[in-house]
Structure formats: structure tokens, C-alpha cells
Amino acid sequence: xxxxxxxxxxxxxxxxxxxxxxxxxxxxxxxxxxxxxxxxxxxxxxxxxxxxxxxxxxxxxxxxxxxxxxxxxxxxxxxxxxxxxxxxxxxxxxxxxxxxxxxxxxxxxxxxxxxxxxxxxxxxxxxxxxxxxxxxxxxxxxxxxxxxxxxxxxxxxxxxxxxxxxxxxxxxxxxxxxxxxxxxxxxxxxxxxxxxxxxxxxxxxxxxxxxxxxxxxxxxxxxxxxxxxxxxxxxxxxxxxxxxxxxxxxxxxxxxxxxxxxxxxxxxxxxxxxxxxxxxxxxxxxxx
Numbered sequence: 001x002x003x004x005x006x007x008x009x010x011x012x013x014x015x016x017x018x019x020x021x022x023x024x025x026x027x028x029x030x031x032x033x034x035x036x037x038x039x040x041x042x043x044x045x046x047x048x049x050x051x052x053x054x055x056x057x058x059x060x061x062x063x064x065x066x067x068x069x070x071x072x073x074x075x076x077x078x079x080x081x082x083x084x085x086x087x088x089x090x091x092x093x094x095x096x097x098x099x100x101x102x103x104x105x106x107x108x109x110x111x112x113x114x115x116x117x118x119x120x121x122x123x124x125x126x127x128x129x130x131x132x133x134x135x136x137x138x139x140x141x142x143x144x145x146x147x148x149x150x151x152x153x154x155x156x157x158x159x160x161x162x163x164x165x166x167x168x169x170x171x172x173x174x175x176x177x178x179x180x181x182x183x184x185x186x187x188x189x190x191x192x193x194x195x196x197x198x199x200x201x202x203x204x205x206x207x208x209x210x211x212x213x214x215x216x217x218x219x220x221x222x223x224x225x226x227x228x229x230x231x232x233x234x235x236x237x238x239x240x241x242x243x244x245x246x247x248x249x250x251x252x253x254x255x256x257x258x259x260x261x262x263x264x265x266x267x268x269x270x271x272x273x274x275x276x277x278x279x280x281x282x283x284x285x286x287x288x
Contacts, residue, residue: 002180004207007200007249009283017246017280018237020054027056028235031098031105032228033123034112034141035062037088040070042113042141045221045269046228047077050109052276053250055232059105061098062113063090089115092122099130107136107235110154111143112224121146121153128155136160136234136243139192140227145170151190159192160240162227168196180207193240195230198252200244208245214255216262221269226251229276253279 005011020027030050035043040062047058057078062070064081065088071079080101083094095102102108108131114120120142131137136158139147144163147153148170161171163186169176171186179199187194187201194201198210230247238246254275258267 002184002205002207004180004199004209007208007210007245009285012246012249012283015242015245017054017233020236024056027054028106028232028237029057029059029104030055030231030235031059031061031101031108032112032231033061033095033098033108033110033127034090034114035060035066035070036090036113036115037063037065037084038115039113040066042221042224044070044074045224045273046109046112046140046231047074048270049225049228049273049276050107050232050235051076052273053229053232053236053247053280054277055107055235059098059101061095061101063088085116085119089119090123092119092126095123095126102127102130103132105132105135105235106237107138107231109138109140109227109231111140112227114142117142117145124154128153131155131157133157136231136240138162138227138231138234140223141167147171147190149173156191158240159190160230160234160244161186161190161192161194162223162230163194163196164223165197180209183207193244195226195244195248198248200241200248202241206241208241210249210252212252212256214252214259216259216265216267217251217255217272219265219267219269222251222272225269225272225276249283250276250279253282
């Protein structure tokens with residue numbers, strides 16, 4: 001069995017977040033690529049989560065039919081409108097419209113709300129070419145399906161993958177077995193940090209774990225919150241492993257708090273988002 005390190009508030013206090021600085025630019029710029037006509041809320045949840053963990057500036061690159069409504073729902077964001085297919089899927093080639101934002105972004109999150117594997121694969125090829133080398137690329141949802149079996153599709157820079165167990169199996173190309181071993185295998189194969197169900201692995205073989213199980217986190221949009229929080233922390237200046245460790249812990253801690261305040265199941269992904277900033281502060285207090 002792989003040797004793991006347990007993530008606790010004390011562990012995170014010894015690995016503090018970068019100083020936020022005095023301006024939105026010092027806290028980093030996030031670009032979220034997603035938001036098809038069927039699922040605009042996914043990109044919105046991710047973007048809001050990125051801001052709640054302290055990222056400074058947010059842009060959503062989303063389907064043109066839902067862009068204005070999304071911008072009204074989240075007035076803190078900028079919006080880049082991407083061309084859509086007749087069915088409302090975001091076109092891969094249309095990401096060229098976001099080229100200036102890609103060049104400036106400190107973290108790019110691709111996947112929330114995308115719903116066409118072929119178009120998403122085109123996006124990943126483009127992202128691999130034009131995303132700034134120093135930026136962190138976070139892949140979630142349909143982006144992971146497009147990446148499966150093609151480790152070099154999105155380039156070879158700083159990458160974080162946030163699969164659920166079904167997506168992990170697609171990345172592995174087989175049924176999952178021991179999750180600790182499998183998450184490490186994905187990290188090595190795709191040369192990326194991986195966060196999957198409380199396990200965070202790096203390509204060099206480091207494994208971090210969170211023991212707490214929160215059934216209520218298994219709800220629609222919860223994964224979008226997790227990937228957005230991780231992207232926001234990466235934009236702030238965290239290295240990929242630190243961003244994944246902090247983001248995963250904050251996601252679980254928010255779920256634990258809501259399990260007590262609302263119910264073990266039945267709280268919403270939007271409520272998880274609203275707990276994130278509070279949980280950042282809680283890390284600095286007495287250990288749970």
C-alpha cells in the first residue's frame with residue numbers, strides 16, 4: 001500500500017497560502033472554459049468558488065447563448081462569448097476568442113458545463129499550445145474524458161486533474177481497484193497532480209489524504225465547486241500540489257460544516273461555495 005500523509009488544519013498551517021497582496025492582480029487571474037447551453041451553471045459555480053478562495057480576477061469563456069445571463073448572475077466576472085453548435089455545445093475552435101485572456105491567466109479551468117467530447121478535445125489541443133507556460137491548467141468533467149488515453153493532448157505544463165471515480169476509470173482505461181494506488185497511477189501517467197475523493201497525488205509519488213467522508217458532497221455541481229476552488233488557489237500562486245491539497249480540504253470542510261448546519265445530505269453546491277472563505281479562516285484556528 002502506498003504511504004500517505006494526512007491533511008489536517010495543522011498540516012495546512014505549515015504550508016500557508018501565498019500572501020494575497022493589495023490588488024486583484026496580485027491574487028491572480030482565472031479563466032474558466034465551459035458553460036454550454038445545457039449547463040451554464042457549472043461554469044458559474046466554478047468561477048464563484050475561485051473568487052471565494054481569494055482569486056483576484058475572473059473571466060468565464062462560455063457559450064454565446066448563455067453569456068449575458070451568466071454575466072448578470074455573476075456580476076463579478078468578465079465574459080468571453082464562444083460559438084456554439086446547433087445543439088448548444090461550445091465549439092472547440094471558438095476558444096480563439098479567448099486568446100488574450102489565456103495569455104494573461106494564471107490558472108485556466110477547462111471542463112465545467114462542456115458536453116461534447118470531440119469539441120472539448122479540440123479545445124485541449126489549443127489550450128496546450130497557447131496557455132502561458134507558467135499558468136496552471138485544471139481539467140475537470142468532459143475535459144477529463146477528452147484527455148483519457150491521450151496524456152499529451154493538453155500539453156506538458158502545470159496540470160491538475162479532478163476526476164470522480166467514473167472519470168478516474170476512464171483515465172486509467174480499466175476498472176478502479178485500490179483508490180490510493182489508482183490515483184498515483186493517474187498522476188504518473190498524465191504527469192499531473194490528481195485530486196479524487198480525498199486523495200491527492202503528484203507525479204513524483206507523493207500521496208496526501210483526507211479521511212473525512214461527507215455523503216452530502218455527492219450532489220450536482222459539487223465537483224464544479226472543487227475544481228473552481230483549486231483553480232482559484234493556483235491563480236493565487238500555489239504550486240499544483242498545494243492548490244489541490246488546500247482546495248480539496250476546503251471542499252470537504254465546507255461539506256462537514258453544512259452537514260451539521262443543514263443536514264447530512266440535501267445541501268446545495270451553491271451553499272458549499274459560500275462556506276469556502278469561512279473555511280479558509282477556520283484553518284488558522286484550533287484544529288478540528
